[in-house]
Amino acid sequence: MTDTSGDVRLTGISKRYGSFTAVHPLDLTVPQGSFYALLGASGCGKTTTLRMIAGLEEPSTGTVCLGEQDVTALPPYKRPVNTVFQSYALFPHLDIFENVAFGLRRRGIKSVKKQVGEMLDLVQLGEQARKKPHQLSGGQQQRVAVARALINHPKVLLLDEPLGALDLKLRRQMQLELKRIQTEVGITFVHVTHDQEEAMTMADTVAVMNGGRVEQQGAPAELYENPRTTFVANFLGTSNFIAAEVHSVSGDDVVLTAGDGKLVLPRNRCAAATGPGGKVLAGVRPEKISLAHADDAGTVPDGRNRLTGRIAAASFLGVSTQYVIDSPVCAAFEVYAQNVERDPRLTPGAEVVLHWNPAHTFGLDAGQDVEAGIEKVEEDA
Amino acid sequence: MTAPVQAPAPTDGAPPPAGPRRRGRLVPYWLLLPGLLWLLVFFALPLVYQASTSVQTGSLEEGYEVTWHVATYGEALGDYWPQFLRSVLYAGAATAGCLLLGYPLAYLIAFRAGRWRNLILVLVIAPFFTSFLIRTLAWKTILADGGPVVGALNALHVLDVTNWLGATDGDRVLATPLAVVCGLTYNFLPFMVLPLYTSLERIDPRLHEAAGDLYARPSTTFRKVTFPLSMPGVVSGTLLTFIPAAGDYVNADLLGSTDTRMVGNVIQTQFLRILDYPTAAALSFLLMAAILLMVTFYIRKAGTEDLV
Numbered sequence: 267m268t269d270t271s272g273d274v275r276l277t278g279i280s281k282r283y284g285s286f287t288a289v290h291p292l293d294l295t296v297p298q299g300s301f302y303a304l305l306g307a308s309g310c311g312k313t314t315t316l317r318m319i320a321g322l323e324e325p326s327t328g329t330v331c332l333g334e335q336d337v338t339a340l341p342p343y344k345r346p347v348n349t350v351f352q353s354y355a356l357f358p359h360l361d362i363f364e365n366v367a368f369g370l371r372r373r374g375i376k377s378v379k380k381q382v383g384e385m386l387d388l389v390q391l392g393e394q395a396r397k398k399p400h401q402l403s404g405g406q407q408q409r410v411a412v413a414r415a416l417i418n419h420p421k422v423l424l425l426d427e428p429l430g431a432l433d434l435k436l437r438r439q440m441q442l443e444l445k446r447i448q449t450e451v452g453i454t455f456v457h458v459t460h461d462q463e464e465a466m467t468m469a470d471t472v473a474v475m476n477g478g479r480v481e482q483q484g485a486p487a488e489l490y491e492n493p494r495t496t497f498v499a500n501f502l503g504t505s506n507f508i509a510a511e512v513h514s515v516s517g518d519d520v521v522l523t524a525g526d527g528k529l530v531l532p533r534n535r536c537a538a539a540t541g542p543g544g545k546v547l548a549g550v551r552p553e554k555i556s557l558a559h560a561d562d563a564g565t566v567p568d569g570r571n572r573l574t575g576r577i578a579a580a581s582f583l584g585v586s587t588q589y590v591i592d593s594p595v596c597a598a599f600e601v602y603a604q605n606v607e608r609d610p611r612l613t614p615g616a617e618v619v620l621h622w623n624p625a626h627t628f629g630l631d632a633g634q635d636v637e638a639g640i641e642k643v644e645e646d647a
Numbered sequence: 648m649t650a651p652v653q654a655p656a657p658t659d660g661a662p663p664p665a666g667p668r669r670r671g672r673l674v675p676y677w678l679l680l681p682g683l684l685w686l687l688v689f690f691a692l693p694l695v696y697q698a699s700t701s702v703q704t705g706s707l708e709e710g711y712e713v714t715w716h717v718a719t720y721g722e723a724l725g726d727y728w729p730q731f732l733r734s735v736l737y738a739g740a741a742t743a744g745c746l747l748l749g750y751p752l753a754y755l756i757a758f759r760a761g762r763w764r765n766l767i768l769v770l771v772i773a774p775f776f777t778s779f780l781i782r783t784l785a786w787k788t789i790l791a792d793g794g795p796v797v798g799a800l801n802a803l804h805v806l807d808v809t810n811w812l813g814a815t816d817g818d819r820v821l822a823t824p825l826a827v828v829c830g831l832t833y834n835f836l837p838f839m840v841l842p843l844y845t846s847l848e849r850i851d852p853r854l855h856e857a858a859g860d861l862y863a864r865p866s867t868t869f870r871k872v873t874f875p876l877s878m879p880g881v882v883s884g885t886l887l888t889f890i891p892a893a894g895d896y897v898n899a900d901l902l903g904s905t906d907t908r909m910v911g912n913v914i915q916t917q918f919l920r921i922l923d924y925p926t927a928a929a930l931s932f933l934l935m936a937a938i939l940l941m942v943t944f945y946i947r948k949a950g951t952e953d954l955v
Binding site: 320321322341342347351353356358372418 | 851853854856857858859860861862863864867871872875876
């Protein structure tokens with residue numbers, strides 16, 4: 267199927283408020299029928315981008331196209347897109363039925379009863395049709411907001427942190443629910459969120475935004491495994507970084523020196539220059555690393571990247587144990603170990619060997635801030 | 648609320664310390680007391696006194712006596728029904744004028760004024776810094792015969808329309824119904840603007856965005872979202888304007904003529920000049936009853952209980 271009427275194409279779009287640039291010139295294409303997430307911390311420009319697609323914000327430069335139609339100059343009420351607002355923005359003076367029927371009535375559709383009924387059934391709110399929004403729970407209000415937007419069969423559904431106000435359990439449930447609805451109706455969804463887990467569970471494609479720019483976009487697994495900037499590496503999950511220097515290139519591998527040890531990483535996973543002596547940040551995810559007590563160092567198979575260190579802290583989380591390890595090449599190295607066969611010697615103070623498959627290493631340009639994208643304490647969970 | 652935890656029964660048989668709890672429950676009544684006393688002395692007692700006056704007969708020289716002469720009410724209504732009608736008409740026109748002028752102003756302050764918001768609000772209240780009387784007298788100059796306002800209205804042929812409606816008289820505005828309605832509108836405008844502003848300001852601007860997103864053009868958004876949500880302000884604004892305007896006599900006195908006398912003027916004359924206290928008291932009660940009736944009907948119609 268090559269229907270492109272639900273494509274969203276942003277070309278050179280930017281937004282400036284006075285001297286502040288909220289969104290730097292940006293090109294984005296969201297293919298028809300995909301679930302696309304704009305992910306970033308607050309103030310990164312993701313909501314502004316969404317609002318420009320909705321027509322609620324006028325871009326300073328660039329164009330917004332839906333399918334073949336340039337909608338840049340169209341006011342919101344003439345655009346075939348609908349939005350699920352962060353605070354739902356349900357009309358408090360109308361009941362649930364009338365809230366959902368609002369869009370249909372504005373387009374002059376007289377017999378709305380059947381459609382509204384079906385839509386309310388889809389979001390499992392058929393019984394609540396005559397209630398006012400304030401009589402519903404947060405999760406129910408959220409579903410009304412989705413129903414109110416979806417009933418119009420928009421080409422694109424825009425979701426502005428729709429799950430932000432829900433508690434964790436409900437949020438998980440709604441993530442699956444939204445994903446189910448999206449698969450069912452096949453409409454293009456553009457979802458704005460600051461919750462990386464939410465973006466990864468729901469979206470086909472995630473664009474990570476930072477400071478008004480898209481840092482990287484791709485499938486969730488692709489972004490997670492092959493981050494190209496420290497921001498992406500830190501914002502999506504946790505990463506350990508080792509400052510290293512290129513020693514040589516042999517075939518498909520880059521050999522690095524870090525401290526007095528050697529590390530190997532696949533050449534195609536290195537986003538930095540690989541000339542000898544070049545500085546590289548070697549990254550590895552905490553769950554890819556295995557731990558062995560220093561006494562068992564001999565049992566570590568050859569061909570694995572290895573480092574030595576001492577356990578600084580260990581916290582037991584049930585399914586796994588999180589270790590923080592002090593290593594000469596990297597302070598506070600994080601390791602997540604599944605609790606399958608726990609070695610009782612792995613307690614704080616123990617000398618250990620960390621080892622992992624070189625294929626799980628990624629290389630980044632060393633000119634970046636290693637801490638970029640690490641969520642600060644005030645960020646809400 | 649902190650739910651009291653059911654304490655296990657005291658084993659030593661000591662009675663539960665009920666003192667502080669009971670006092671806590673009485674606090675609301677203590678807080679009500681000053682207000683209630685004030686209302687009793689300055690509202691309820693005068694009302695009873697007025698009620699008794701309205702059924703007295705007698706004369707100033709011989710003194711008045713309660714004779715349950717209820718016929719005073721009928722006579723008062725028979726004699727002064729045109730003034731009653733005029734009061735309702737003028738107050739209604741002034742309320743409509745206030746709503747037409749006040750709504751756009753309140754809308755501007757609530758949604759468009761930005762950093763000028765507080766300044767405009769102060770300007771709305773600023774007339775209160777001057778006496779009601781002085782401000783009304785100023786309108787005498789504004790509407791004076793041959794003055795610029797009358798000239799302009801004449802040139803725009805507005806006076807032709809108001810003459811036809813019977814609201815003005817030839818090329819005069821002063822001493823006509825129009826002048827009284829203008830004065831009432833001016834004097835009660837802040838009572839309309841402030842409640843309207845409060846209810847408009849409470850509307851989440853995202854509701855406007857949501858309506859636009861759902862295919863409502865700006866005019867439809869206003870009709871279907873903004874205006875219905877501002878109904879509490881419309882209702883309280885119209886009540887705060889209509890009720891005092893219906894009982895007002897200063898505007899009719901200063902800006903009107905003998906043909907524009909409202910019921911307030913009659914009551915004033917009866918009390919202070921003719922000294923016919925029973926008729927004046929009866930008229931006061933009739934006015935009160937009429938307003939109460941109209942307000943009840945209006946609130947039923949406007950159905951504010953459905954609103955947020």
